[in-house]
Amino acid sequence: MKHRLFWPVVALVSLILINTIARSQFASITVRDDRLYGALIDILRQSAPLMLVSLGMTIVIATRGIDLSVGAVMAVSGAVALTIIDDATDPNSLGTVMVAVGAAILVSLVLGVWNGFLVSALGIQPIIATLVLMLAGRGVALLITEGFITTVNSTPFSFISTGYVLLLPVAFFIWVAAVAVVGLIERRTALGVLTEAVGINPEASRLAGVRSTGIIWTAYAASAVLAGIAGVIYASNIRAADANAAGQFIELYAILAVVLGGTSLMGGKFSIAGTVVGVLIIQTLESTILFLGVPSAQSPVFFAIVVVVVVIIQSPNLHRVLRNTFRTTRSAGPGEPTSDAGAAG
Numbered sequence: 001m002k003h004r005l006f007w008p009v010v011a012l013v014s015l016i017l018i019n020t021i022a023r024s025q026f027a028s029i030t031v032r033d034d035r036l037y038g039a040l041i042d043i044l045r046q047s048a049p050l051m052l053v054s055l056g057m058t059i060v061i062a063t064r065g066i067d068l069s070v071g072a073v074m075a076v077s078g079a080v081a082l083t084i085i086d087d088a089t090d091p092n093s094l095g096t097v098m099v100a101v102g103a104a105i106l107v108s109l110v111l112g113v114w115n116g117f118l119v120s121a122l123g124i125q126p127i128i129a130t131l132v133l134m135l136a137g138r139g140v141a142l143l144i145t146e147g148f149i150t151t152v153n154s155t156p157f158s159f160i161s162t163g164y165v166l167l168l169p170v171a172f173f174i175w176v177a178a179v180a181v182v183g184l185i186e187r188r189t190a191l192g193v194l195t196e197a198v199g200i201n202p203e204a205s206r207l208a209g210v211r212s213t214g215i216i217w218t219a220y221a222a223s224a225v226l227a228g229i230a231g232v233i234y235a236s237n238i239r240a241a242d243a244n245a246a247g248q249f250i251e252l253y254a255i256l257a258v259v260l261g262g263t264s265l266m267g268g269k270f271s272i273a274g275t276v277v278g279v280l281i282i283q284t285l286e287s288t289i290l291f292l293g294v295p296s297a298q299s300p301v302f303f304a305i306v307v308v309v310v311v312i313i314q315s316p317n318l319h320r321v322l323r324n325t326f327r328t329t330r331s332a333g334p335g336e337p338t339s340d341a342g343a344a345g
Helices: 006-022 039-046 048-062 070-087 094-121 126-144 155-162 170-188 190-200 202-207 212-238 250-260 272-292 299-313 316-332 340-344
Strands: 030-032 035-037
Touching: 006 272, 039 170, 039 272, 048 070, 048 170, 048 190, 048 212, 048 250, 048 272, 070 094, 070 126, 070 212, 070 250, 094 126, 094 155, 094 212, 155 170, 155 212, 170 190, 170 212, 170 272, 190 202, 190 212, 202 212, 250 272
Parallel strands: none
Antiparallel strands: 030 035
8 A cells, every 4th residue: 555556546446447337338348340449449549648648747856857839749749730631632631641750750859949948958947837838839839830720631640539459449558669669778777867856856866976967958858749740640540630639738638647657746756657547537537428328518617626636645745644543543553542531540
């Protein structure tokens, strides 16, 4: 129970059990046309954009920073990819799609380098530095699409979000690969230790010879690249570049997923596995809201209530109070006083 992932996993399993009890078909998975179908499969597929953004947010938060521009980066990435495909003579060409996706990710990297420059080189507060791109990014996306919602009909591009490989969605394999790569780099190399050192105490790490500037710069670049991939998946799913709707509020959901997974906003220690669980909790909650038929205007209130309950369940102070109460009750024994007042009496 002391493991940081215990309560997040309990919350996720509880949500799945509640949904399964309320509707037995929630946990059912069927095979049709060499594809797996079911609510759980939909959760795995639809989690891709938020999962990618949350992974980048985890790294940034570990350096004691924050990235509010990920939604805008998603919008720019989708706009770049869709514009290139729309202008191509053959939108169904695999080469065209690969060039479009590569260009979108490259532009996202440039935006991430810009954020890293403001934060690490110029020393601007992360929330201010990324707020600049958060406000300007969607305007850039509108400039790229000339103020219109660009739509395309490209089979290879749609395959990114709606395609299946080995019975499972391609989007699922994308975020699993991203988790594996980030986990391998951050947990099997010295970069993860250095990232935590910078987040825990930047001054001490500097005195120890850690080049925090490069680490912080890399964190923001990685966050933007992952957000760019998420923007491509989102645009592939709706087959359009919508600068206003792409990634809307996703930075807030990503921060929530990171916190639900046990990563502290104070920087330092972080958990990639916890972030994965946090994203799945949020996606399962959204599926629950849709199933209950909660009106769209009221769904944020329902979502907030459930999140508050989950956060309270994970509260270390609550766990400490419950443990102390349990120990006091056990030590007192049946029929014996459980407080000083009782003993005095």
